[in-house]
Amino acid sequence: MWVSQTTDMVAQDASVTGGLLQYGALGIIALLALGAVRVLFLRETKSLDLERQRADRLEEELRKLNAAVQEKYVTTLAQATLAIGDALEITRRQR
Numbered sequence: 001m002w003v004s005q006t007t008d009m010v011a012q013d014a015s016v017t018g019g020l021l022q023y024g025a026l027g028i029i030a031l032l033a034l035g036a037v038r039v040l041f042l043r044e045t046k047s048l049d050l051e052r053q054r055a056d057r058l059e060e061e062l063r064k065l066n067a068a069v070q071e072k073y074v075t076t077l078a079q080a081t082l083a084i085g086d087a088l089e090i091t092r093r094q095r
Contacts, residue, residue: 023030
């Protein structure tokens with residue numbers, strides 16, 4: 001089945017190329033334009049994939065940094081709570 005699809009695609013490509021070449025210079029220009037569009041499309045697709053990978057990597061890094069900040073925040077908050085408790089205890093004793 002794959003071979004027949006490949007054969008059909010090659011035949012279709014050959015017929016398109018042959019059809020364009022029948023028109024001479026105009027066909028060649030059209031063929032070059034199609035090639036340029038294909039190259040530009042592939043370049044943009046590759047660029048988009050690279051940007052997605054970069055965004056995923058940066059998102060993961062941000063997630064790790066947020067987790068670290070939250071951990072430090074909880075630790076600092078616990079220490080501040082203990083310090084306030086100690087300060088309240090000292091003021092109670094001094095009364």
